[in-house]
Amino acid sequence: MTAVAQARIRKRVLPSPVTGQEVVLAGVIAALWAALAVGTPAFLTAGSVQPLLVATAPVALVGVGMTIVIITGGIDVSVGGAIMVCSVLTAKALVGADVGLGAAVLLSVAAGGVLGLVNGVLIAYGRVHAIIITFGTANLFMFLGLRIFGSGTVNGIPGTLAFFGRGPDGRTLGIPHAFLITLLITAAAWWWLRHTAGGRHFFAIGGDAQAARLAGVRVQRRVLLAYVLTGLLVGLASCFVIAQGTSTLDQSVGSGKELAVIAAVVIGGTSIMGGRGSVLGTLLGALLVQTVVSGVTQLGWRSQLSDLFVGIFIIVAVGADLLRARARRNR
Amino acid sequence: MSRAVRLLLTQRIALLAVLLVVVVVTFFINDMGGYLTAPYDFDYMSASLISAVPLAMLGLAEMLVILSGRGGIDLSVGAIVSLAGMGFGFAYGEWGWPLWPAILATAGLGALLGAVNGFLVSYIGFPALIATLATFYAYKSLAIVVNDQQPISTAPVQELFTLSKSVELPLFGRYVPDVPLGIFTFLLPTVVAVWLLLARTGYGRRLYAIGTNDVAARWAGIPVRDTRFKAYVYAGLISGLVAVVTVGQFASARPDAGVSGNGMALPAITIAVLGGVAITGGIGRVAGVVLATLLIVWLNAGILLAFVGNEGSQYQLLALGAVLIFAALLNGLTNRKYGGTQ
Numbered sequence: 285m286t287a288v289a290q291a292r293i294r295k296r297v298l299p300s301p302v303t304g305q306e307v308v309l310a311g312v313i314a315a316l317w318a319a320l321a322v323g324t325p326a327f328l329t330a331g332s333v334q335p336l337l338v339a340t341a342p343v344a345l346v347g348v349g350m351t352i353v354i355i356t357g358g359i360d361v362s363v364g365g366a367i368m369v370c371s372v373l374t375a376k377a378l379v380g381a382d383v384g385l386g387a388a389v390l391l392s393v394a395a396g397g398v399l400g401l402v403n404g405v406l407i408a409y410g411r412v413h414a415i416i417i418t419f420g421t422a423n424l425f426m427f428l429g430l431r432i433f434g435s436g437t438v439n440g441i442p443g444t445l446a447f448f449g450r451g452p453d454g455r456t457l458g459i460p461h462a463f464l465i466t467l468l469i470t471a472a473a474w475w476w477l478r479h480t481a482g483g484r485h486f487f488a489i490g491g492d493a494q495a496a497r498l499a500g501v502r503v504q505r506r507v508l509l510a511y512v513l514t515g516l517l518v519g520l521a522s523c524f525v526i527a528q529g530t531s532t533l534d535q536s537v538g539s540g541k542e543l544a545v546i547a548a549v550v551i552g553g554t555s556i557m558g559g560r561g562s563v564l565g566t567l568l569g570a571l572l573v574q575t576v577v578s579g580v581t582q583l584g585w586r587s588q589l590s591d592l593f594v595g596i597f598i599i600v601a602v603g604a605d606l607l608r609a610r611a612r613r614n615r
Numbered sequence: 616m617s618r619a620v621r622l623l624l625t626q627r628i629a630l631l632a633v634l635l636v637v638v639v640v641t642f643f644i645n646d647m648g649g650y651l652t653a654p655y656d657f658d659y660m661s662a663s664l665i666s667a668v669p670l671a672m673l674g675l676a677e678m679l680v681i682l683s684g685r686g687g688i689d690l691s692v693g694a695i696v697s698l699a700g701m702g703f704g705f706a707y708g709e710w711g712w713p714l715w716p717a718i719l720a721t722a723g724l725g726a727l728l729g730a731v732n733g734f735l736v737s738y739i740g741f742p743a744l745i746a747t748l749a750t751f752y753a754y755k756s757l758a759i760v761v762n763d764q765q766p767i768s769t770a771p772v773q774e775l776f777t778l779s780k781s782v783e784l785p786l787f788g789r790y791v792p793d794v795p796l797g798i799f800t801f802l803l804p805t806v807v808a809v810w811l812l813l814a815r816t817g818y819g820r821r822l823y824a825i826g827t828n829d830v831a832a833r834w835a836g837i838p839v840r841d842t843r844f845k846a847y848v849y850a851g852l853i854s855g856l857v858a859v860v861t862v863g864q865f866a867s868a869r870p871d872a873g874v875s876g877n878g879m880a881l882p883a884i885t886i887a888v889l890g891g892v893a894i895t896g897g898i899g900r901v902a903g904v905v906l907a908t909l910l911i912v913w914l915n916a917g918i919l920l921a922f923v924g925n926e927g928s929q930y931q932l933l934a935l936g937a938v939l940i941f942a943a944l945l946n947g948l949t950n951r952k953y954g955g956t957q
Binding site: 410420426556 | 686688690735739740741742744745746748749750751752753754755756757759760763764881884885888894895924925929930932933935936937939940943944946947951
């Protein structure tokens with residue numbers, strides 16, 4: 285077989301690097317930014333865009349893990365509870381033991397990994413649908429988080445994590461570190477999912493777990509890995525959450541984040557049925573959601589209206605995807 | 616012996632009944648030993664049933680959509696409770712409608728909101744998780760915006776609190792504890808109606824059929840889309856009724872009634888799954904959902920007495936999560952060993 289033919293086959297096997305959904309999303313975000321720039325002159329300034337990018341980071345970062353989980357045909361609705369556990373644990377360590385930046389990140393990521401491991405073991409080896417297990421562990425994690433909180437809030441958190449925050453310490457050349465890290469991890473995950481056998485296995489499992497198993501994919505280990513990875517990313521994202529907040533952490537931390545992350549993933553074009561999806565789309569989805577949130581506030585509208593637009597965007601994004609799939613079938 | 620184990624594992628209702636007895640007896644023993652902060656007796660158990668009303672009704676609503684199969688689930692029931700509750704607040708509290716038309720209109724509003732879900736899922740083909748996630752956001756937002764974040768608690772709405780008071784039963788009422796009124800006005804009629812719908816009508820048989828096998832049902836000439844659509848409408852209708860109950864309980868139409876904190880959808884799905892409703896559709900019974908509700912309500916009520924301060928509400932989360940995972944793993948085991956739960 286000639287090199288040209290091999291290259292052609294490789295081209296056919298791999299999906300296109302950027303899906304139609306992502307192009308449309310990028311276009312929609314660009315149009316929104318343009319409209320907002322016209323509507324409120326303050327929008328396209330560093331003082332407005334930088335907080336937007338910082339606020340996008342945690343959702344997009346957890347979204348990378350959630351994308352992989354959903355590609356395998358699963359789902360994880362416990363990430364909100366997991367964010368609560370990781371952030372309160374880390375905040376307590378920052379206040380009580382005055383740990384450094386590295387130790388705090390390590391602690392948070394390790395805690396997230398353990399929580400992800402619990403999910404992964406139960407789902408991969410318990411043979412129960414992921415949504416039921418993670419509904420259960422969501423309650424367990426919230427219990428754990430509230431117990432660590434004790435009775436009130438965590439006060440007087442030092443600025444150790446300012447490296448990830450909104451302030452001037454959190455930026456290099458004007459780019460927020462939190463967003464930069466998210467971007468790098470997204471890029472790495474994009475490469476891993478698209479160009480390595482290990483990454484392609486996730487798609488195989490989501491397409492047909494039985495067929496994947498017969499083809500030699502170690503399905504249970506791969507599924508376990510997907511949830512552990514999500515847990516690790518939750519740990520890192522929790523550091524971002526603490527850094528973006530004030531010096532006080534209250535018990536509502538993480539609440540509702542699981543739905544925000546899932547919204548970003550499905551707006552990004554990942555199929556909830558599994559087997560199809562991309563982390564690039566998830567990043568764009570998170571950016572779109574955050575643009576809507578920040579745009580609604582800057583236009584002086586009621587901030588809760590942003591949820592209405594998020595709902596509409598989910599319907600439009602997934603609806604467009606459904607129509608395209610229908611067109612493909614009829615061709 | 617092995618027969619008894621088999622019965623417990625394969626008959627979800629038997630398992631739930633045993634668990635229920637274990638929970639109640641455990642708390643009675645604790646009570647006698649003086650370990651609880653207040654007496655756990657029949658009066659207390661009866662009074663705690665007030666929280667069973669919305670939980671069981673929403674559990675039944677989730678059961679209907681989960682039964683319909685193809686990943687059926689409704690994340691938006693809590694948001695429907697919020698939005699329909701605001702509608703009820705306006706109609707009854709602000710516009711001075713009489714009570715019955717206001718309740719009917721609220722149920723109708725709930726059914727309409729459910730119909731949006733059903734249309735998206737059944738006719739357009741959205742995955743249920745996504746469609747109801749989107750409408751969850753939309754309804755939640757509308758409920759908050761519609762009255763500028765303000766609750767409606769005018770005089771007529773406040774007087775509705777009588778809906779949730781306890782009453783003495785007629786005839787033999789002196790010998791048994793007083794029971795919350797909501798049980799008779801809302802919960803029992805809903806339970807009976809859903810049971811009749813599922814067990815005694817053609818619609819119920821069609822719903823089980825499309826949940827068990829979508830394709831086979833279509834080839835058998837069943838109007839699959841219409842049947843699935845109606846499941847979401849009924850779920851919305853029940854959520855609308857829950858909205859009335861919730862407004863009565865709070866004595867106020869709160870814009871975040873169904874979505875604050877953990878929301879109402881997640882506990883409702885938990886109750887349905889615990890009650891033996893298979894998440895893949897086609898399997899589930901009304902009695903299971905009712906028993907699961909009683910189990911969780913009486914467990915929670917006991918936990919509240921076993922701890923001081925807000926620790927009790929935290930341990931309720933632990934109990935709910937542990938029971939759900941236990942039941943789910945048991946389902947997995949049963950499927951492998953005996954070929955399924957009934």
